[in-house]
Amino acid sequence: MRQFNGSLTLGLTGASGAAYGTRLLSALVRAGYQVHFLMSDAAKIVVRTELEEIWPDEPEALATHLTEQHQAQPEQIKVWASKDWFSPVASGSGAPKTMVICPCSGGTLAAIAHGLSDNLVERAADVILKERGRLILVPRETPFSTLHLQNMLSLSQMGVTIMPAAPGFYHKPSSIDELLDFMVARILDHLGIDNNASQRWGCED
Known part of the structure; x- marks a missing residue:
């Protein structure tokens, strides 16, 4: 069996x-x-719109596509369908203990806060909560409504880390990639993964 440094779920x-x-x-x-890679149906539309990429619908084909795109090892990226209730991430007995949802929509935020699971992203997050695992949500919305804020407070009180996609500018970014890397670095920090994805405060290049 191939050995990895760890396993987590990304939605x-x-x-x-x-x-x-x-x-x-x-x-x-x-x-x-x-x-373990999960997507909502709406995420596929966003990928097509923002990244101008059309990803395969079938999980195995998408896993192959992402493996090639990100130069991953075989079996390093496991893709599960949005309604695959038999996938490991749908059960506390098989799911990783860590999950990141990035980006996290307001609807997903609400579903998780209220224990409503209509797709595998929401179910996987529900599993993390019940198993007392680590859940990081990266909402990308502005402004936040009172409902958004109440849901984030409820989840924070459950131990969820809320990390809005709000990159800093003290490192004087000159590209969109540097803004993306700022947030990625902060997420990796909270996952306990050593990285140099972005310049840190008080540190020289």
Whole structure:
């Protein structure tokens, strides 16, 4: 069996900011982690709109596509269909103990906060909560409504890390890639994964 540095779940939903999720996927692959990759139906539309990419619908074909795109090892990226309730991430007995949803839509945020699971992204997050695992949500919305804020507070009180996609500018970014890498670096920090994805405060290049 191939050995990886760890295993986690990465979900993409229908919020704007698909590039954050794909950039994070690349970083996790380079760090040697196995990634259970999930997408909502809305996320596929966002990928097509923002990244101008049409990804295969079938999980195995998408896994092959992402493996080639991100130069991953065989079996390093496992893709599961949005309604695959028999996948490992749907059960506490088989799911990784860590999950990131990047980007996280307001609807996904609400579903997780209230225990409503209509797709595998939401179910996987529900599993993380019940198993007392680590869940990081990266909402990309502005402004936040009162409902958004209440849902984020509820989840934070459950131990969820809320990391809005709000990159800093103290490193004087000169490209969109540097803004993406800023957020990826912060997410990796909270996952406990060593990285130099972005310049840190008080540090020289």
